[in-house]
Amino acid sequence: MLIRHTAALAAMLLLGTAPLAQAADKPTDPQIAHIAYTAGVIDVEAAKQALKKSKNKEVLAFAKDMVRDHEAVNVQALDLVKKLKVTPEDNDTSKALTKAAAGERAKLAKLKGAAFDKAYVDNEVAYHKQVDGALETLLIPSASNAELKSLLETGLKIFQGHEQHAEHVASMLK
Amino acid sequence: MVPKRHLWIALALTVIAAPVKAETIQVTIDKLVFSPATVEAKVGDTIEWVNKDMFAHTATVNGGWEVMIPPKKSASLTLKAAGAVDYFCRFHPNMKGHIAVAP
Numbered sequence: 001m002l003i004r005h006t007a008a009l010a011a012m013l014l015l016g017t018a019p020l021a022q023a024a025d026k027p028t029d030p031q032i033a034h035i036a037y038t039a040g041v042i043d044v045e046a047a048k049q050a051l052k053k054s055k056n057k058e059v060l061a062f063a064k065d066m067v068r069d070h071e072a073v074n075v076q077a078l079d080l081v082k083k084l085k086v087t088p089e090d091n092d093t094s095k096a097l098t099k100a101a102a103g104e105r106a107k108l109a110k111l112k113g114a115a116f117d118k119a120y121v122d123n124e125v126a127y128h129k130q131v132d133g134a135l136e137t138l139l140i141p142s143a144s145n146a147e148l149k150s151l152l153e154t155g156l157k158i159f160q161g162h163e164q165h166a167e168h169v170a171s172m173l174k
Numbered sequence: 175m176v177p178k179r180h181l182w183i184a185l186a187l188t189v190i191a192a193p194v195k196a197e198t199i200q201v202t203i204d205k206l207v208f209s210p211a212t213v214e215a216k217v218g219d220t221i222e223w224v225n226k227d228m229f230a231h232t233a234t235v236n237g238g239w240e241v242m243i244p245p246k247k248s249a250s251l252t253l254k255a256a257g258a259v260d261y262f263c264r265f266h267p268n269m270k271g272h273i274a275v276a277p
């Protein structure tokens with residue numbers, strides 16, 4: 001069952017369209033913590049690549065916002081798991097996310113200038129949308145600890161805000 | 175002895191003549207929510223945003239003013255013009271607020 005759930009969740013995270021995993025296939029709190037933390041780390045790494053490669057003022061400002069916010073969320077996440085004595089547990093979903101992100105970074109590494117800016121920002125819109133979907137339909141409803149659930153809810157608002165911010169930057173690049 | 179009636183008139187005049195005191199109105203930011211989301215103020219009042227989040231926010235009016243609100247800090251703006259404005263956070267445009275400013 002574990003393989004089925006993680007595969008389904010990974011598919012949902014990556015495509016944003018797969019149906020909800022069944023209740024019996026819910027990820028555990030240590031897995032949820034790991035997935036949420038990984039999702040933040042991935043966006044920080046994408047932003048750091050943009051900070052090195054982009055020359056566009058709007059893109060650079062956006063990337064700095066991503067680093068600042070996701071690092072702040074992840075500091076809170078680490079404080080919380082420490083307090084709850086939960087050890088985040090690596091899982092197939094986290095692994096699939098990390099692998100997909102590495103592929104995306106390799107693709108972006110080959111681009112330059114305006115082509116890079118557009119690909120980075122478009123991917124930011126798509127990525128935040130996918131994570132919003134996963135948080136809303138699976139991770140938040142599956143979390144059993146109230147404090148973890150509350151942090152995920154704040155994380156959802158941050159991700160939704162970034163999605164709108166990224167859409168705004170994308171519209172300015174056109 | 176001053177007649178009592180005169181005292182009352184003097185008092186009443188003082189109250190009427192005194193300018194309306196400017197107020198400071200607090201808006202708290204907690205977990206990416208401005209509260210209260212809608213504020214009624216008048217020209218000369220100050221809005222003070224108190225940011226309880228670990229995130230930086232802004233209060234931004236499209237084509238108008240912008241206030242930066244650092245994490246765990248406060249920032250203020252004195253209202254100079256009458257009218258109603260919608261504001262949002264530029265970093266998280268899903269955060270929205272409204273201020274109605276009376277003359």
Ligand SMILES: [Cu+2]
Nearest residue numbers: 231263265266
């Ligand atoms: Cu904000």
